[in-house]
Amino acid sequence: MLYSKETYKLQQEFTRWCRTGEEIHLENTRPEGLKQYRRLLRNNINNTMKQAFPIAVSILSEKEWATLIDDFFAGHDAQTFQVWKLPFEFYQFVSKQSYGITFKKPYLSDLLHFEWIEIDVHTMPDQIPEPFKKKGDPKKDRIEVNKEYRLIKLNFPVHLYAAEESKNHTGNYFLLAYRHPDNFEVRFVDLPALHTLFFEKIAQEGKSVNDILKEIGEASSPELMPEIEKNISKFVETMFDQKIFLGYQHIYKN
Structure with missing residues (x-):
C-alpha cells in the first residue's frame, strides 16, 4: 500500500524531528509525546555505541561523546538495517x-x-x-591458514598502549585479529x-615459506638472509602455536 503525499511528508518531518530535534509542528500530536520518541531512539543509538566502543567512551568527555552521538544520529543515513553493524x-563517520x-x-x-x-x-x-594434514615441512609445504581473521593497519598503537600514550608512538602497525x-x-x-609480508603471501597467495624467502633473497644482501630465516622460522612456529596456521595443505596429483 502506497502512502499518500501528505502521509509521506508527515513521516519525513517526524523522522527529521527524531534525528535532529529541530522544532516542527505536527497536527494532532503533543510536544511532550514527541520528545519521548526522540529520547528513545537516541538512547538506542547511544547504548549500541557504548557497548561497541567501551574504551572510546572511557577516554572521551561526556560532551565529546554526546557530540559524536548527536552528529551521527542527525547527519548519517544508515546503510544497514542490522543494528549490530551500525x-x-x-567508526567510518567519525573518521x-x-x-x-x-x-x-x-x-x-x-x-x-x-574496537570494531x-x-x-x-x-x-x-x-x-x-x-589439511597436521604433519609437514614448515618451509617447503603450503600452509593452511585459519580464515577467520582480519588484518588492519594502524597509525597509533592503541592495542599496545593506553590511548593517550599511543600519541607518542606513531608509526606503521599491523594488527591481526582472529577467532x-x-x-x-x-x-x-x-x-x-x-611478518605481515609473510603472512599475506602465505594467506592470500598460497606461497610456501621457501618461495617467499627466495623472493626476499633476490632483493636483499646475502649476509642478512641467515638472520631473516631464523626470524621467520620462529614466526611460523608461533603462528602454529596460536592456531593461526592450522596445518599443511594436501597436494593432489592427477
Whole structure:
C-alpha cells in the first residue's frame, strides 16, 4: 500500500524531528509525546555505541561523546538495517569527519577501528578450512591458514598502549585479529612489517615459506638472509602455536 503525499511528508518531518530535534509542528500530536520518541531512539543509538566502543567512551568527555552521538544520529543515513553493524558506520563517520583532530585525540579513529574489529571477527560467518594434514615441512609445504581473521593497519598503537600514550608512538602497525578455532575467542597479534609480508603471501597467495624467502633473497644482501630465516622460522612456529596456521595443505596429483 502506497502512502499518500501528505502521509509521506508527515513521516519525513517526524523522522527529521527524531534525528535532529529541530522544532516542527505536527497536527494532532503533543510536544511532550514527541520528545519521548526522540529520547528513545537516541538512547538506542547511544547504548549500541557504548557497548561497541567501551574504551572510546572511557577516554572521551561526556560532551565529546554526546557530540559524536548527536552528529551521527542527525547527519548519517544508515546503510544497514542490522543494528549490530551500525558501529562500523559510526567508526567510518567519525573518521571521515576528523573528530580526532577536533578533539585533539588523533588516535580516535584507530581506537574505534580496533574496537570494531573485535566485533567484526566475533560475528563473521564461519569460514571452513580446506582439508589439511597436521604433519609437514614448515618451509617447503603450503600452509593452511585459519580464515577467520582480519588484518588492519594502524597509525597509533592503541592495542599496545593506553590511548593517550599511543600519541607518542606513531608509526606503521599491523594488527591481526582472529577467532581461535578451539574456543572461538577473538585474539590479537601485533605483527611487524616482515611478518605481515609473510603472512599475506602465505594467506592470500598460497606461497610456501621457501618461495617467499627466495623472493626476499633476490632483493636483499646475502649476509642478512641467515638472520631473516631464523626470524621467520620462529614466526611460523608461533603462528602454529596460536592456531593461526592450522596445518599443511594436501597436494593432489592427477
